[in-house]
Structures are given as C-alpha cells and as structure tokens.
Amino acid sequence: xxxxxxxxxxxxxxxxxxxxxxxxLDLREILVTAGxxxxxxxxxxxxxxxxxxxxxxxxxxxxxxxxxxxxxxAAREITSRHKAAVLVLTAFSQRELIEDARDAGVxxxxxxxxxxxxxxxxxxxxxxxxxxxxxxxxEVRSAGSPADDGHGDxxxxxxxxxxxxxxxxxxxxxxxxxxxxxxxxxxxxTAMQTRTRMRDVARQVxxxxxxx
Numbered sequence: 219x220x221x222x223x224x225x226x227x228x229x230x231x232x233x234x235x236x237x238x239x240x241x242x243l244d245l246r247e248i249l250v251t252a253g254x255x256x257x258x259x260x261x262x263x264x265x266x267x268x269x270x271x272x273x274x275x276x277x278x279x280x281x282x283x284x285x286x287x288x289x290x291x292a293a294r295e296i297t298s299r300h301k302a303a304v305l306v307l308t309a310f311s312q313r314e315l316i317e318d319a320r321d322a323g324v325x326x327x328x329x330x331x332x333x334x335x336x337x338x339x340x341x342x343x344x345x346x347x348x349x350x351x352x353x354x355x356x357e358v359r360s361a362g363s364p365a366d367d368g369h370g371d372x373x374x375x376x377x378x379x380x381x382x383x384x385x386x387x388x389x390x391x392x393x394x395x396x397x398x399x400x401x402x403x404x405x406x407x408t409a410m411q412t413r414t415r416m417r418d419v420a421r422q423v424x425x426x427x428x429x430x
Contacts, residue, residue, distance in 0.1 A: 230345065231275040233258040235266035235292065236307065237284045241330070245279060248334050254341075263287030267295045275302055277345060280324075282308045293324045303348035305341060307332070346399045353406055354379050357416055379417040386420035394430055404430050 232254050236242040239261070246256050254277075258269035264286035270278055278296055280289035287295075293304045306327040326344045328336060358376045383405055390401035405423065409416045422428035 229253055229255040230277055231255050231257045231273065232277045232279065233260075233266060233269045233273060233275045234279050235260050235263060235269075235284060235289070236279070236281040237261040238281070241281075241307075245337075248337055249341075252338055261285070263289060263292040266292045270296050270300055270302060274300065277303045277305065277341065279305050279307065282306055290324075297324075301352060303344045305344050346402070350383070350402050351380075353402075354383065354416065357409075361415060379415075379420075382417045382420040382424065386423035389423050390430065396430070 230253075232249055234242055234245050234249075234256060236245060242259055242261065246259065249256055257273040257275055258266075260266050260269055261284065263280070263284040266278065266280060266284075267287065269275075278293075280292055282289040284292070289306050289308075293306065296302055297304060304324045306324045307330050308327050309330050326340055326347070328340050332340075354376060358379060361375070383402065386405055387398055387401040390396045390404060391398060396404065405416050405419050408428070409419045412419070419428065
C-alpha cells in the first residue's frame with residue numbers, strides 16, 4: 219500500500235477548504251497527481267463541515283482564515299463528529315492560533331506558502347499519526363474499561379498504551395532501522411496475529427523479548 223492508499227486498496231479521500239482559488243487549485247493538482255481522491259472543495263469553513271458530513275473523507279485540509287467559519291472552528295466541528303485526519307494551512311502571522319488548532323483536534327499544520335515537497339510528507343505523517351491513534355482508541359474500547367478491576371480508567375489505559383507503543387517504535391526504529399509506520403505496523407500486526415493487546419506486544423519489544 220502506498221501512503222496515498224486508505225488501507226483497503228482505495229485512494230485516500232480528501233476535502234479541501236481554502237478560500238484562495240489558486241491555492242485550492244494547486245492543492246488539488248498536487249493531491250490528484252500523488253494518487254489522492256479529492257471528493258470536495260470549498261472556500262468556506264462552514265461549507266467544509268457540510269462536505270465532510272456528506273463525503274466522509276479520510277483527510278481534511280483547512281485554511282485557518284476563511285469566511286463562514288475559520289479553520290480552527292471547522293476542525294473542532296469535524297473532529298468531534300468524524301474520524302478524519304485534519305491538516306491546517308496557516309500563514310506566519312497566524313502561528314499563535316496553532317495551540318487552539320491542536321486543542322480542536324488538528325493533527326498537524328503547514329505554513330504557507332508551501333511546496334509539494336513539504337505538503338506530501340506532511341500529509342503522510344498526519345495520516346500515519348491519526349491511523350495509529352485510531353488503532354489505539356479502538357483497542358482500548360474493545361478491551362473495555364480497566365476501571366472495572368481497579369486499575370484506572372480508559373483515559374489512563376490509552377495514555378499507557380500510547381506510551382508503550384511509542385517506546386517500542388523507538389526501539390524498532392533504532393535497532394532495526396524501521397520507519398515509524400513500519401514499526402507501528404509490526405506492533406499492530408503482531409498483536410492481531412497473537413490475539414494480544416498492542417501494549418503487551420510493545421512491552422515485549424521494549425524488554426527485548428520480541429524481535430522482528
């Protein structure tokens with residue numbers, strides 16, 4: 219699978235919200251050429267929320283400053299309702315908004331003007347990070363709340379799982395020269411094959427009990 223794939227063989231579906239038409243056109247051209255599928259485009263933040271509701275994309279690219287609703291507001295609306303990765307485009311003068319964007323569920327931001335060589339790796343990173351987060355969320359939900367046996371709550375379980383998985387990824391990347399997506403894939407695939415939790419596989423990697 220290429221990074222432009224959604225994981226099931228289909229291309230990643232993208233909604234673009236950027237009020238400058240020329241930048242929107244550039245984004246579409248870069249994405250389509252790279253194998254992504256642009257399913258919706260708009261210059262308004264409020265319409266972006268509607269397009270996400272309609273098309274259920276994998277990725278949403280939002281400009282910070284748009285009429286109708288700014289990118290941070292739109293991101294908050296989108297991430298509270300949909301499982302979509304969000305990348306925000308910002309100008310240098312808008313850097314103070316980045317903290318608000320993170321609080322709104324934005325996975326990453328890119329400063330304008332950007333180049334193709336910056337955009338595509340940023341998108342790949344956002345998608346990889348969100349897929350990992352969603353996989354951890356799903357595992358924690360499927361396992362049920364550990365609060366039932368007195369060992370904390372779901373939030374604590376998620377934090378601990380993320381910590382162990384991140385530590386295991388670091389080990390795999392340092393010792394076996396894996397990329398971050400490859401390292402996470404190893405942990406996730408091993409957990410599925412052995413019918414154990416990713417946090418348990420990660421702990422084995424960290425302790426040196428499991429090698430690729």
